[in-house]
Amino acid sequence: MATAVAFTNKPEELFVDKHVKYIQTLDTRKDELEYWLTEHLRLSGVYWGLTALHLLGHPGALPRDETIKFVQSCQHENGGFGAHPSHDAHLLYTLSAIQILAMVDALDAVDTEACVSYVRGLQKPSGVFAGDEWGEEDTRFVYTAIQTLKILGRLDAIDVGRAVEYVLGCQNYDGGFGLVPGAESHSGQIFTCLGVLSMTDSMDRLTPASKDQLAGWLAQRQLPNGGLNGRPEKLEDVCYSWWVMSSLAMLGKLHWIDRNKLVGFILSCQDEVRGGLADRKGDAVDVFHTVFGIAGLCLVGWGGLKEVDPVYCMPVETTKRLFGAK
Amino acid sequence: MTMASHGITRRPVSAAQSAKAREQELLKIEQYNTLVAEVQALRASNTYTTATLSTTATLLSQNPEFNTIWNYRRRIVLHLLTPMSADEKLKLLTSELAYLIPLLQSYPKCYWIWNYRIFLLQTCSEQLDVTTALIVWKGEMKLVDKMLGRDARNFHGWGYRRGVVGEIERLQGRISGEGGKGNVDASAGSLVEEEFQYTTAMYQKNLSNFSAWHNRSKLIPRLLDERNANPEERRTFLDGELGIMQEALFTDPYDQSLQLYHHWLISATCSPASSAGAKSGEIVRLTQSQQLEILSRTLAWMRELLEEEPECRLLLEELIFVSGLVRGHVAENNDPDTISADEVKSDMQSWLDKLMVVDPMRIGRWQELAERL
Numbered sequence A: 001m002a003t004a005v006a007f008t009n010k011p012e013e014l015f016v017d018k019h020v021k022y023i024q025t026l027d028t029r030k031d032e033l034e035y036w037l038t039e040h041l042r043l044s045g046v047y048w049g050l051t052a053l054h055l056l057g058h059p060g061a062l063p064r065d066e067t068i069k070f071v072q073s074c075q076h077e078n079g080g081f082g083a084h085p086s087h088d089a090h091l092l093y094t095l096s097a098i099q100i101l102a103m104v105d106a107l108d109a110v111d112t113e114a115c116v117s118y119v120r121g122l123q124k125p126s127g128v129f130a131g132d133e134w135g136e137e138d139t140r141f142v143y144t145a146i147q148t149l150k151i152l153g154r155l156d157a158i159d160v161g162r163a164v165e166y167v168l169g170c171q172n173y174d175g176g177f178g179l180v181p182g183a184e185s186h187s188g189q190i191f192t193c194l195g196v197l198s199m200t201d202s203m204d205r206l207t208p209a210s211k212d213q214l215a216g217w218l219a220q221r222q223l224p225n226g227g228l229n230g231r232p233e234k235l236e237d238v239c240y241s242w243w244v245m246s247s248l249a250m251l252g253k254l255h256w257i258d259r260n261k262l263v264g265f266i267l268s269c270q271d272e273v274r275g276g277l278a279d280r281k282g283d284a285v286d287v288f289h290t291v292f293g294i295a296g297l298c299l300v301g302w303g304g305l306k307e308v309d310p311v312y313c314m315p316v317e318t319t320k321r322l323f324g325a326k
Numbered sequence B: 001m002t003m004a005s006h007g008i009t010r011r012p013v014s015a016a017q018s019a020k021a022r023e024q025e026l027l028k029i030e031q032y033n034t035l036v037a038e039v040q041a042l043r044a045s046n047t048y049t050t051a052t053l054s055t056t057a058t059l060l061s062q063n064p065e066f067n068t069i070w071n072y073r074r075r076i077v078l079h080l081l082t083p084m085s086a087d088e089k090l091k092l093l094t095s096e097l098a099y100l101i102p103l104l105q106s107y108p109k110c111y112w113i114w115n116y117r118i119f120l121l122q123t124c125s126e127q128l129d130v131t132t133a134l135i136v137w138k139g140e141m142k143l144v145d146k147m148l149g150r151d152a153r154n155f156h157g158w159g160y161r162r163g164v165v166g167e168i169e170r171l172q173g174r175i176s177g178e179g180g181k182g183n184v185d186a187s188a189g190s191l192v193e194e195e196f197q198y199t200t201a202m203y204q205k206n207l208s209n210f211s212a213w214h215n216r217s218k219l220i221p222r223l224l225d226e227r228n229a230n231p232e233e234r235r236t237f238l239d240g241e242l243g244i245m246q247e248a249l250f251t252d253p254y255d256q257s258l259q260l261y262h263h264w265l266i267s268a269t270c271s272p273a274s275s276a277g278a279k280s281g282e283i284v285r286l287t288q289s290q291q292l293e294i295l296s297r298t299l300a301w302m303r304e305l306l307e308e309e310p311e312c313r314l315l316l317e318e319l320i321f322v323s324g325l326v327r328g329h330v331a332e333n334n335d336p337d338t339i340s341a342d343e344v345k346s347d348m349q350s351w352l353d354k355l356m357v358v359d360p361m362r363i364g365r366w367q368e369l370a371e372r373l
Helices: A016-024 A033-037 A039-055 A064-073 A091-103 A112-120 A139-151 A160-168 A187-199 A208-219 A240-250 A259-268 A287-299 A316-323 B019-044 B050-062 B067-081 B086-106 B111-127 B130-150 B155-179 B192-205 B210-226 B231-251 B256-270 B288-308 B313-332 B341-358 B360-372
Strands: none
Touching: A016 A039, A016 A287, A033 B019, A039 A064, A039 A091, A039 A287, A064 A091, A091 A112, A091 A139, A091 A316, A112 A139, A139 A160, A139 A187, A160 A187, A187 A208, A187 A240, A208 A240, A208 B360, A240 A259, A240 A287, A259 A287, B019 B050, B019 B067, B050 B067, B050 B086, B067 B086, B067 B111, B086 B111, B086 B130, B111 B130, B111 B155, B130 B155, B155 B210, B192 B210, B210 B231, B210 B256, B231 B256, B231 B288, B256 B288, B256 B313, B288 B313, B313 B341, B341 B360
């Protein structure tokens, strides 16, 4: 995947050390109200930060033991994980927990059987998954459920066939996928649906014509400034460097957009002084846009970064260890 | 922000916080954390009272993303509803719905508020009689109209609209089913005509509304079924939609929404059997000669438009797409009378060459399509 590319846009520098430092200091910002207001994202925040550090080549920059302890403290009796010990369990944070443990090679630190049973309990007769006990259903939760079980080697615990049928039922005439059947195509949902099809070896369920059309739609997401948007006629945003590009990677069409221009856009969103990436140039940075900007750079083969797996959004080193070489 | 934010301007590096600002920030943190601790203690002790509704409301107005507290609020509401009379239930549920309105106006993209609202409405369907529940659900349409009036592309707004319409249709169907004796008409209670008209009103305000075109495409197969449209009426309907697109694309050939909708109309009705892609709702079943007639008519006006807009990449892409369909038909047809496959191919080649020049960002795609020609 990583091929040498001649980059022609400025600024040409990725401020690796600053981004590492930025992520390391995220948990020390307890004197900012925002730190407390975002507690409901904490476990996913750890996953975003840790993934970025791995991709930047600094996997040890967060203390491993503390990380594992925090993940353990977020598991509920029902087997699911909350974003924080005092928050309810939800599939979104359950996947983050399992991804973190997969990256630090510590899956045995939690009760994985309870986790499998939590995920299995959330599948509905249509094949879709609810996010939690309250029952909101959409394709994001199909992705999180399937990846969680795939990492744990327990896809046998659920009805994979029905999950795949549900996802296929969310495909629209433009080739894209929505949150539920009938919903408008959106790059984020395209990533989750292609991810489900990839993890379940079902990509061949899409016709060559609809794959081509989808890749064409995804390529249309690139705007003249090089950035990508999530839907027609919307603004560009660094996080689509991941949702759109990982989807193009799964379709084998990364070359359908202009890599140099995308790289220029992503790099322009860095905070060159304090580290981190923002949604757009000049905006406040956050760890979510930091990881998805860096992962986007990995997909287009920016030098010095680790290879990223477009299906799992984890380093290829991790997915190779889990699933063997592809 | 430290986790995930959109469109917040970066604070300048030089803007060091004054001691006073830092002090104020710490005070805010202390107040917020005191409130969180209070609510979490109530939650841990399974306290479900009217008073906890207002305590959680205070916290949620400061942090509407705190999904665990929304879940706590659901438990409070379910607990309070249990002993209530029908009138009291309606009163509590409608006051909860009203409480959310200012929050939704301030945070229209917060999933958790929408989820909580849907929970309340579903609780209406489960705990109120069907006629009362229907009135509550119908009231939602005003909210949806307001949200989409403010932001015509709001992703949550459109998804919510489809959900609300679906439940209103279900409840109306139930009521008409109860009135009659058996043989319930599948379309009893259907809002498909109204919803179709709504997409018309939305695109007439702004052609460039992909969400409206998308919804229209989803409604059309059902609309025609419920109208019991015969093949000729279906063809007339298709001609009408194609006519709207032709006119609209002459107004703005650079509009992706229009291009995508037009693309759907053509691919859903004029694809040769061998290249019929993902299944799509049926508009009309056309014979091959009818399909070729539409395709040639389309190519004719697109060529005309291309003379005015020779560098329009979307138009070039559509010309290639439509020509590709013509080519597929010619390949399937043993007796291609008037169309020359070679001519079609050479046109496609010249448009691809043009695209490589006018759309260099996607040159990889155009080169690949050229190789496959």
